[in-house]
Amino acid sequence: MVVAPDSTAPVVTVGVYYKIGFRLEPQGRSGFAHLFEHMMFQGSENAAKMQHIKLVNSSGGVLNGSTMYDVTNYYEAVPSNALERILWLEADRMGALKVDDENLRNQRDVVKEEVRVNVMNQPYGGFPWLDMPPVAFRNWANAHNFYGDFADLDAASLADVQAFFRTYYVPNNAVLLILGDVHPADGFALVEKHFANIPAGAPPKFADPTEPEQIEERRGYVLEKFGTLPAMAIGYVLPPRRTADWCAMALLDQALHGGRAGHIYRELVLEKQLAVEADGGIDDIFGYNGPSQMTTRILHKPEIASDETLAAFDTIIREIQEQGITDSELGQLKVKWRSDYFATLEGGRGGYMPKYGLMHLLACFTLFDGKPQLVNTILDGFLAVGKEQIQHVARTYLTPENRAIVFRKPASATEEAA
Amino acid sequence: MATPVSRAAAAVPDLAPEREVRWPQRTKARLANGLEVILVESHTVAKFHGELFFRSGNAAAADRSVSLAEMTATMVRTGTAKSTSREIEERLRGLGADLSVSAGQDTSAISFAGLSDHAEPLLQLVNELARDASFPLPEFERERRQKLEEVKLERTQPGFLAGERLRRVLFDKHPYALVSPTEEQVAAYNIGQLRTLYRDFYAPENAILLLVGDFDPPTIQSDIEKVFGSWSGKRPVPKESPWPPSPHGRCVYLVHVPGAVQTQILCGCRAITRKHPDWIKLGLTNSLYGGAFNSRLVMNIREDKGYTYSPRSAVNPLRQHGYFSVSAAVRNEVVAASLTEIFYEIDKLRSLPVPESELLDAQNYLTGVFSMGLATQSGLLSQISTLALNELPDDYLETYRQKVRALTADDVLTAARTYFDSANMQIVVVGDRQQIESQAGLFGEVKALDAHGNPVS
Numbered sequence: 064m065v066v067a068p069d070s071t072a073p074v075v076t077v078g079v080y081y082k083i084g085f086r087l088e089p090q091g092r093s094g095f096a097h098l099f100e101h102m103m104f105q106g107s108e109n110a111a112k113m114q115h116i117k118l119v120n121s122s123g124g125v126l127n128g129s130t131m132y133d134v135t136n137y138y139e140a141v142p143s144n145a146l147e148r149i150l151w152l153e154a155d156r157m158g159a160l161k162v163d164d165e166n167l168r169n170q171r172d173v174v175k176e177e178v179r180v181n182v183m184n185q186p187y188g189g190f191p192w193l194d195m196p197p198v199a200f201r202n203w204a205n206a207h208n209f210y211g212d213f214a215d216l217d218a219a220s221l222a223d224v225q226a227f228f229r230t231y232y233v234p235n236n237a238v239l240l241i242l243g244d245v246h247p248a249d250g251f252a253l254v255e256k257h258f259a260n261i262p263a264g265a266p267p268k269f270a271d272p273t274e275p276e277q278i279e280e281r282r283g284y285v286l287e288k289f290g291t292l293p294a295m296a297i298g299y300v301l302p303p304r305r306t307a308d309w310c311a312m313a314l315l316d317q318a319l320h321g322g323r324a325g326h327i328y329r330e331l332v333l334e335k336q337l338a339v340e341a342d343g344g345i346d347d348i349f350g351y352n353g354p355s356q357m358t359t360r361i362l363h364k365p366e367i368a369s370d371e372t373l374a375a376f377d378t379i380i381r382e383i384q385e386q387g388i389t390d391s392e393l394g395q396l397k398v399k400w401r402s403d404y405f406a407t408l409e410g411g412r413g414g415y416m417p418k419y420g421l422m423h424l425l426a427c428f429t430l431f432d433g434k435p436q437l438v439n440t441i442l443d444g445f446l447a448v449g450k451e452q453i454q455h456v457a458r459t460y461l462t463p464e465n466r467a468i469v470f471r472k473p474a475s476a477t478e479e480a481a
Numbered sequence: 482m483a484t485p486v487s488r489a490a491a492a493v494p495d496l497a498p499e500r501e502v503r504w505p506q507r508t509k510a511r512l513a514n515g516l517e518v519i520l521v522e523s524h525t526v527a528k529f530h531g532e533l534f535f536r537s538g539n540a541a542a543a544d545r546s547v548s549l550a551e552m553t554a555t556m557v558r559t560g561t562a563k564s565t566s567r568e569i570e571e572r573l574r575g576l577g578a579d580l581s582v583s584a585g586q587d588t589s590a591i592s593f594a595g596l597s598d599h600a601e602p603l604l605q606l607v608n609e610l611a612r613d614a615s616f617p618l619p620e621f622e623r624e625r626r627q628k629l630e631e632v633k634l635e636r637t638q639p640g641f642l643a644g645e646r647l648r649r650v651l652f653d654k655h656p657y658a659l660v661s662p663t664e665e666q667v668a669a670y671n672i673g674q675l676r677t678l679y680r681d682f683y684a685p686e687n688a689i690l691l692l693v694g695d696f697d698p699p700t701i702q703s704d705i706e707k708v709f710g711s712w713s714g715k716r717p718v719p720k721e722s723p724w725p726p727s728p729h730g731r732c733v734y735l736v737h738v739p740g741a742v743q744t745q746i747l748c749g750c751r752a753i754t755r756k757h758p759d760w761i762k763l764g765l766t767n768s769l770y771g772g773a774f775n776s777r778l779v780m781n782i783r784e785d786k787g788y789t790y791s792p793r794s795a796v797n798p799l800r801q802h803g804y805f806s807v808s809a810a811v812r813n814e815v816v817a818a819s820l821t822e823i824f825y826e827i828d829k830l831r832s833l834p835v836p837e838s839e840l841l842d843a844q845n846y847l848t849g850v851f852s853m854g855l856a857t858q859s860g861l862l863s864q865i866s867t868l869a870l871n872e873l874p875d876d877y878l879e880t881y882r883q884k885v886r887a888l889t890a891d892d893v894l895t896a897a898r899t900y901f902d903s904a905n906m907q908i909v910v911v912g913d914r915q916q917i918e919s920q921a922g923l924f925g926e927v928k929a930l931d932a933h934g935n936p937v938s
Binding site: 069071072073074109110112113116117118119120121122123124125126140141142143144145146147148151152168169170171172173174175176177179180183184185186243244288289290291292321322323324329332333336339362364391392394395396398399401402403405406408409410415417418 | 491493494495496497498499500501502523524525526527528558566567570571573574575576577578579594595596599623626627630631633634637638639738740741742743773774775780783784785786787788789790791810811812841842843845846848849850852853855856857858859860
């Protein structure tokens, strides 16, 4: 467990991270890790369904959970006088899940509406985060539908739920974090009191997410049902995390995707005016532990051909490969990177949760690296990157045989052409 | 490890004594040119967050065109007398800053955040944007074209279509009825209109500068005086538009989206502004109904029945008015069933007093969440700006919790009866007409429209 005290406000944020995400969920059970996350709010040994939510809200706090590639988290932000209550609640559901078929049916329905509202009934829903993996990757772990095929969701049983819980939701596969208004000694004592008697389980066995070598560019096509603009996403596989190349790649990402000053937005939207939207980058750079990508997302004008848009994108990449970036640009990128890092620590994803970002980094550095204190030093690696390294990673990683492209074609345009 | 405590400790631990919530001091000043300044220290990270607000937005320019203040805001960062668009963006990056310019119905705003060690140059840039935007013609042509694609795209989003329709139904001829321009209106924008609006609205007498973060107030105050002191400009005469009558009787507006695999429901009625004495009462009532995860609506149609992922109700304040709304994206087969439960929970709250324990839970929720704003710079900024823009009393932050705690079940009953106007709620459903019209028709006369608001027969 990790405690990060700060008494600015009488508020404490508690998180429990389990080292299992949708990447390594069982085959034939796509979407299960996320469905399971919903089940963790449905009842535990001493807190029935509704109790979890009610206890947190009625203590003056908020709660949520999220399923990511390699971790699943559960978190609460509450007035600090509710700390023990929250720890009791997290311990109760780490100890034993108490759910029935009715709960599973209910949450399966809720999850299907979640998929409809976020993906199936939205223009560009799931683009590119759900469209890209099956095109870019060959290992099922990296390539499957993370929200889940409805047939797989329907096939999930209560036995699957309990088996998943027994396998992955053991204390030795988790980290507990307390941030904010707490004295470390008090925090550790409370955790000892409520969690110490939860027995460790067998260390979970994880499937191997390694990808076979890619030798050529990969392309895929998806129909866009509602939107009228043609879209494309271009993803490059990242260097291994915590290497010098990875740090350089992060700054290259900032050069390419850093808002309106980024090369991609500047060229495609502001200068050449081919695109209406052009954004993307490395999503949650500290939060994954397997193959991942830097992805550019482009919606372009209907009168511009996809080939022309892609050629303009390739010109941007080639320019950096050939000429690199200037010293003054590198200086700007580093200042912005430092500023963004501080912003992540304070808020970050889920900005309504104080210190969500700090919690997320501490958790991932603990589960993936065994070193939560990396949060204090990781910035140094990025600030040490030289401009020749940026050119080097541009040449090494931004290559056709390291990328995949998904084209999302509006159905309206297809009909007109037919 | 050898603690004798049993794992099966079935009892929920009590809450410990509360730690005092202490709001930071606000330093207020007014420059000679009329610019109001509010400073709040918060040392959580070595950054600061700010807003330069102007008290005029789209509603104040409704007689000129729709969303004209927003289009003006979009243009502000695309060039100044001194800097090109590209130079502005690179300066921002070099300062480690984020900045956006936007406008809503009642305000226009330059919002920014940056590193404490680069505070003054960021204020310089904000000042430049507020005073010397040059509206270059090629940038305008490009932004207008972008906007055209944006307004096309938003007409494919169910949430947008529902919100737009409800506003139109509730506010009719008032500027608040219009949330977005048509393609024709965008095509008719001209650069002269934007320049005039910029001159009218972006004036120090019309502005409030709010800064929250890691700084020393006297130092930053002197930076502000140096940077903004020579700016001048009068406050525009505020425009008031007459109120159309509130809609009477329930009516159903069906926005037809062929092939939709889900239905977006949005119901609403007019309510009150934040300055209204009943605002806090209404907030608590909303929280009990559908404003929190633990609320009746969410427990009913999500946790019990599984009709929807994200049901919520909200009280939406505007400067001159406000409205109450209930939203849920539900599967097509349960549109009638969902509406039944939405109205059942409204009518129940209007008919029966809430049990004391439920009231207490909701009071704890509202007061707890309110204090969370203290923990981050952006949270604090959002609370301070709410106070400033709505001209709420100085002690609002300090007294809010007491006021919530003092409310009774009877107050909730009264607020529900007054503001959850069940009989006159307007209902919007966005979905595939063939699949949902007969269900929607059970709740009132159905008016079917396409995504552009044209009647479909």
